[in-house]
Amino acid sequence: MPRRIGAKEVRSRLTGALRSTCEEFLAEVKHLPIDHWNESVFRFCLVRQLLARNSNIECWTEWNRVDLVLPASGGAVSVEMKFFTTLPTLDNEGKLLGWKGAPGRKNFAEYQDVVAKLRRARNEPWAMDCSGVSTCFLVLAYADRKRSKRAGTYGAYYDSIRTKTPVVSIRTFADHVAIGGENEFTCKLLEVKAK
DSSP: OOOOOBHHHHHHHHHHHHHHHHHHHHHHTTTSOGGGOOHHHHHHHHHHHHHHHOTTOOOEEEETTEEEEEOOBTSEEEEEEEEEOOEEEEOTTOOEEEEEOOOSHHHHHHHHHHHHHHHTGGGSGGGGGGTOEEEEEEEEEEEEETTOOSSOOHHHHHTTOOSBTTEEEEEEEEEEEEETTTEEEEEEEEEEOOO
8 A cells, every 4th residue: 555645635536526527517517417316426536536636545435434535644534425406306297296305403403513513623533544544524514496496495594604603614616506507606614623
């Protein structure tokens, strides 16, 4: 196994890869509508960007129930991902039956649970298997329908997130960027302070 790069370098490479992933997403969504995207596809694009640019970086996917672990000297970088969309469900004639996924308290509780999970990462039994955890991140991506008649948007819950414990920094890579005529996309990288 090659020598692992430092955690600071891994964090920098993650940031660059997420920037490229958002650019790729915004180009691809013109041809592949948002209805065909989900968290796993977005994570695939992020991992592809990480590995294509960095032959000496490791990516452990779904490792000990963590979306993405990037081992590094000085402790791993732990990454959870949330990709929120509201998708129409249609019958065989194209008639709208309802909606899958929606902004609301249940969805926001998922966000709060993943932040709490990241806060505990350093104390998890698996942390020692990767020389500890140096940094924890949440990739938070969401698409809202601009002309939605449905109450609430993901933006109503997540646009107002500010830096305060446990979220110590926020980098925005896409901010309400128009996609597909009816939708707008936002992507942020939140650093979560682990205990």
